[in-house]
Amino acid sequence: MKTIIDIARAAGVAKSTVSRYLNGGSVSEETREKIERIIKQHNYVPNTFAQSLKAKKTSIIGTIVPRLDSFAVSQTLMGIDDELRERQYQLLISSANQDMNREIEEIYNLARQKISGLLLLAAQITERHLKAIRECKVPAVMIGQQHSLLHSVVHDxxxxxxxxxxxxxxxxxxxxxxxxxxxxxxxxxxxxxxxxxxxxxxxxxxxxxxxxxxxxxxxxxxxxxxxxxxxxxxxxxxxxxxxxxxxxxxxxxxxxxxxxxxxxxxxxxxxxxxxxxxxxxxxxxHYRRAGRLAAENIISLVNREPVEMATVLDCExxxxxxxxxxxxxxx
Amino acid sequence: MKTIIDIARAAGVAKSTVSRYLNGGSVSEETREKIERIIKQHNYVPNTFAQSLKAKKTSIIGTIVPRLDSFAVSQTLMGIDDELRERQYQLLISSANQDMNREIEEIYNLARQKISGLLLLAAQITERHLKAIRECKVPAVMIGQQHSLLHSVVHDxxxxxxxxxxxxxxxxxxxxxxxxxxxxxxxxxxxxxxxxxxxxxxxxxxxxxxxxxxxxxxxxxxxxxxxxxxxxxxxxxxxxxxxxxxxxxxxxxxxxxxxxxxxxxxxxxxxxxxxxxxxxxxxxxHYRRAGRLAAENIISLVNREPVEMATVLDCExxxxxxxxxxxxxxx
DNA sequence: ATATCAATTGGAACCGGTTCCGAAGGAGAG
DNA sequence: CTCTCCTTCGGAACCGGTTCCAATTGATAT
CATH class of the missing domain: 3.40.50.2300 (Response regulator)
Structure with a gap:
């Protein structure tokens, strides 16, 4: 696997310049073209770990679901997936398998992976859920249930x-x-x-x-x-x-x-x-739409934009x- | 968030010693206890990126599914999840949304995340699938379809x-x-x-x-x-x-x-x-069992243990x- | 007492990126 | 022609771990 140093050497520049090219810093037209060509030629892809290590976060949104074999859950997930994909975020799905303890565990678990946001589909929100979310300092959006302390997307x-x-x-x-x-x-x-x-x-x-x-x-x-x-x-x-x-x-x-x-x-x-x-x-x-909206909202929260506490979806x-x-x- | 250096300082040892403790290297009884106590006290958790960066791999198994809203898929995923969880692997689910191009894309995408194994649920295996798997050099197990060049778990x-x-x-x-x-x-x-x-x-x-x-x-x-x-x-x-x-x-x-x-x-x-x-x-x-077996097999492959090319499950x-x-x- | 060896430990290099800072060079102003 | 200022770039530090190597220590063998 090629690293940024290989590219830098091949292009005859410093690796900081390549990094700057990748992240949209100031690079002259000439070097821009050279680097671009070489990256394509080696088909180089930056190592996500090295990136995340420095950045201390990722573009992953973690989603905890109570189970996978449910129509509501899978529809919602599809909505989430649609939106996240368009916005260049990664979706990480984690099933708690109907076990509330595992829901809590998974919150900590996902936090370890430095997810930048959390989507939570759960039947109940307990004090322990809140504690976990607070401790992990991760922005969260609930789907399907409302709670005064958490952002949520709910059906009416x-x-x-x-x-x-x-x-x-x-x-x-x-x-x-x-x-x-x-x-x-x-x-x-x-x-x-x-x-x-x-x-x-x-x-x-x-x-x-x-x-x-x-x-x-x-x-x-x-x-x-x-x-x-x-x-x-x-x-x-x-x-x-x-x-x-x-x-x-x-x-x-x-x-x-x-x-x-x-x-x-x-x-x-x-x-x-x-x-x-x-x-x-x-x-x-409208499960799918709920998923989409929740994904939108969590992205806004991640970017510290204001989001209304409860988004309510109509049904028919x-x-x-x-x-x-x-x-x-x-x- | 605490780092290994904080722990090392608090324990009065070098960070290499803490690392050795974490990875089961030779550490004296005395320091072992001291480090253990301090880790608990600070409730320190190693940064997964730093680990993966050095190790150049993860304990993540990527699974590509054609869609999420299918009984067969969700059952299979549950089986995979069960097995991976027991064996301390992480499951990363990726939906291709019924689009074969996206299946291919996702293979490359998952490879970027340095997954250590790939599970593939797909209706067809094309030359492009094979090429992607070959290029990414990632061990793979197919579920539900057989192919002479790939390991698989199939129903009879x-x-x-x-x-x-x-x-x-x-x-x-x-x-x-x-x-x-x-x-x-x-x-x-x-x-x-x-x-x-x-x-x-x-x-x-x-x-x-x-x-x-x-x-x-x-x-x-x-x-x-x-x-x-x-x-x-x-x-x-x-x-x-x-x-x-x-x-x-x-x-x-x-x-x-x-x-x-x-x-x-x-x-x-x-x-x-x-x-x-x-x-x-x-x-x-037996979807769930198929998922479990596929997970077992991919773990074996990751550990370079021999695995039979096709595992066939009976049905009734x-x-x-x-x-x-x-x-x-x-x- | 001394040589040998294993267990334990610290120091430094390394993984592959990002970012800060300062230097170089060219353009425009005075 | 000289002085600023801006753009572009390289060097070095850093993120938080792992691992190699050499040094220290204590025990055992000679």
Whole structure:
């Protein structure tokens, strides 16, 4: 591998001159051309370590994700990748594999690699997260969750819940089950439910019951089992698409036709929701755009430009076949 | 940030001694303890750039993937991550975003970062891939595709096809459509089909027709449309789960009941295939294990240990509801 | 007591860049 | 013609580690 000294020698100049050429310092037209030619000829590429060693930082943005096998995560990553690539930053992905301790570990780990910014996709932000970010003195942007002390790019979960509430009311549903998740997850467990509750607020002649499930399919199926034994609503509004898929599966197994016997909705806009039959009514989130925006914001932070604390992305209802229109029967 | 000199001064030794302590050289018990205490106290961590600069390599394994939003890819990555983490290697993921030029670019790019090994998930291996790997002098392991000049970890696509063929014959199907993909993709386009063909070989009273589709859902739906207008088989064997999902969707839209009106199968063992209704008969591939093995192999290569050129993983049929059993009717 | 040897340690060079500083040379002003 | 000033360039220090080599020390063998 060629070094800057080889180039300098071949060009008959000092290595500081080559360095200056590379970094846009003042170099005469003549030497500029000479160096350029020689660099091409040897196809020389500067050693990134030597550069980073002196500079004490890199152009790497570290991204910690809870897991890799999730539609939301991979879409978001693609958005991040798009933006970073255009802006000449490197993306370093690190999976915490659903383990919060590892999330914290990875923050320190990435800091060791002198990443210049951190993007964090996490379900919860704890004191330990904050401590790690503070200690590492690394600019950070959260995606998907909001926190008063951190910059973030979030989806408008409250409105998503609200719109979903209005949507199913429009469709004539009045016996409603809401299958949510733990309130430890602010975005999914609290905001969506609050928006939903608000939409139904003051609606008389409307019965709503709230249930809770885990995030995984099999937990959702078990929860659906319990729910449907407890009560028979006309619709189950699920806090995520995965939960909705679990409910649908349970309904199929119980020979309950969807949507005529039971309507189901989700949140997320996952690809599969369109593929399955009947297609699932859900809320589309703009993951990819969120990733892009987060990448933009972290770059701004790295360059010490001002960035608003929370960037909120809108989302939209996608009405599909999994919700029956009861309007006719009710009137 | 503390440097090795701070530690050396605080411990009253030379920095070479501290370095020796860190790298397991000969250090007396006494100084060992002293240095250990001081390192903990300052919580010092060596600068990775300075280390890599001298060592001229890293403990990073670069992985190039064609895209991030694929079940197979994310599962494989998780397997790679598991193994690398255990073995103290770092994983650097790079997405080529379905663009082959970018695959090549990324090889050079990763080489610049002095990765010590390369894992490559790609649909095709061209001369340019080989050239890049050769030029960068980086050990590489391919995943999912085989090539005579490169180490690889592959799934046994031929047998997968063969077993699928036998399976549907067992179920009594004799009017069979095979919906494949381009033969540029050796594993998916050629191997699966060959195994399948072999299974049906010599079976009299059996009509098989071969069709081709793209990899994406909407291409699959269009292909299914043409196929079903052309001919009405009892089963469509699809080269991937995604294509199978497209066929199922088309069947639903055409009001053809599955499996009583048409059976469908896929390859891949994607999660969704179990969730949908009816659940899809498919072949389960061990992506995660493939990732792990590839990681193991690349580490061996990095350490100049011998590794067999091709590691082949078995896969298994998962018979589910999307295939009707015609056996009774035929007898 | 002295020669031999292994274990331990410090000093210096090195990895491949960046950056500061001062010198050289040419152009324009007085 | 001389004095500034600006542009261009080389030299040297530095970033934070690793590693080679030589020196020191203490123990063992002779």
């Amino acid at each position: 979960d409250y409105h998503a819940g609200y719109r979903m509430g209005k949507h199913i009311l429009d469709k004539g549903h009045r016996r409603i089950a809401y299958l949510g998740v733990t309130e430890q997850d602010i975005a999914v467990g609290v905001k969506r439910k609050e928006g939903f509750r608000k939409a139904l607020d003051g609606y008389t002649g409307c019965e709503v019951r709230y249930y809770e499930s885990g995030f995984r399919m099999n937990e959702a199926m078990a929860a659906a089992e319990r729910l449907l034994e407890d009560w028979m609503p006309t619709i189950v509004v699920c806090a995520t698409d995965n939960i909705a898929l679990g409910v649908m599966k349970t309904a199929f197994l119980k020979q309950i036709p969807i949507p005529s016997g039971l309507s189901v909705t989700g949140f997320g806009g996952y690809d599969v929701t369109e593929i399955i039959h009947p297609a699932l009514t859900t809320v589309r989130y 209802i996608i009405g599909r076949e999994s919700v029956d229109n009861l309007q006719g029967r009710i009137i | 696509d031929y047998h997968a096809g063969y077993r699928m063929g036998k399976h549907i014959l067992d179920k009594g199907h004799r009017r069979i459509a095979y919906l494949g993909v381009t033969e540029q993709d050796i594993a998916v386009g050629v191997k699966r089909k060959e195994g399948f063909r072999k299974a049906l070989d010599g079976y009299t009273g059996c009509e098989v027709r071969y069709y081709e589709s793209g990899f994406r859902m909407n291409e699959a739906m269009a292909a299914a449309e043409r196929l079903l207008e052309d001919w009405m088989p009892t089963i469509v064997v699809c080269a991937t789960d995604n294509i199978a999902l497209g066929v199922m969707k088309t069947a639903f839209l055409k009001q053809i009941p599955i499996p009583s009106g048409l059976s469908v199968t896929g390859f891949g063992g994607y999660d969704v295939t179990e969730i949908i209704h009816p659940a899809l008969t498919t072949v389960r591939y 049929i998962i018979g589910r509801e999307s295939v009707d059993n015609l056996q009774g009717r035929i007898i």
